[in-house]
Amino acid sequence: MSSRTDLITTLTAALAKEAAPSSDFDLNPEVVLPEGRKLRPAAVLLAFEASPSGARLWLTKRSSALKHHPGQIAAPGGKQDETDADLVATALREAHEEIGLPRNSVEVLGALPPHETVTGFTMTPIIGVLRSGFTPVPELGEVAEVFHVPMQHVTNSENFMVHGRRWRGSRRYYFAVPYGPYYIWGATARVLRGLAERFT
Template sequence: MSSKADLKNTLMAALAKPAAPSSDFDLNPDVALPEGRKLRPAAVLLAFEPTVDGGRLWLTKRSSALKHHPGQIAAPGGKKDDTDADLVATALREAREEIGLPSDHLEILGALPPHETVTGFAMTPIVGLLHQGFTPRPEAGEVAEVFHVPFAHVTDPALFMIQGRRWRGSYRKYFAVPYGPYYIWGATARVLRGLAERMG
């Protein structure tokens, strides 16, 4: 894969395949979720950029000072505001705010199925393709670092592993796909695992 067209075609083919919604509880079927729970809408942006060696995905490392998910790896995103026209608008706004990505620098290709988080959000991953580069500007106080991961790393199911830790008094399993010093796990890894499953 060496061009924007190749990367776009690969992503579009993956998005066209059927897929079910995912959840932070997928690997923990013993967790009892309340019936009738209301999830708050949210969106994240999976911003892929073509490169000569096959493309890359932009991610963030959250500030260690944040109340929720401090220091974790995430795609730029957040909860839907009343002023957002739709979830695409949410993802684009959050990417502008968190990493300084201009909305007119990318083409929206589609969305992955929503993902239920342990924090009560229905998080929809919006997939976009950059058609020009940008200079990341981490949002002070929220984003500690902006970095990229090779496309091949986050779209190869064989690189994902199941790990676990104690959480709220019980042992919780989750997907992880570490890359160098970055420990990509939880909702971000589960969403990327869903995309990886649709490759090929």
């Protein structure tokens, strides 16, 4: 899938399929979440780009100096600000700040269902396609690296696996979809797994 038109058609068809919200706790049904918990709204941008070698998705590696999720792989994004018109605006603003992606260079196609994170956010993944290529500019101090992975890798359910580790005294399980030197896991992998399920 090298043409932008084909990419848009494929993603639009995937977005049209019904899907339920997801959570960092999906693989840990024994976890009891408190009733009435207040989740803060956030959004990330899943920015896809057509290329002669095939469609690809832009991701970031967070700085190892950050307090939260240091060194993790993530889509550009963050919490919604009061000045953001909506969650689409949040995702586009964050992508501009974190990787230098101009807001008007993204054609937004829609959104995946919201995802609840262990850090108390309800994160909405916004799906967009780049109108043209761009040169990433990582945000100093927050983003260690900007890179892309083949779309076919993260939309193939067979590439996902379940891993586990001890967290806060118990063993927790999560999705992972490693690619080369990049260990994509947690909320990012869960959201991508939800997208991959729409391609089956």
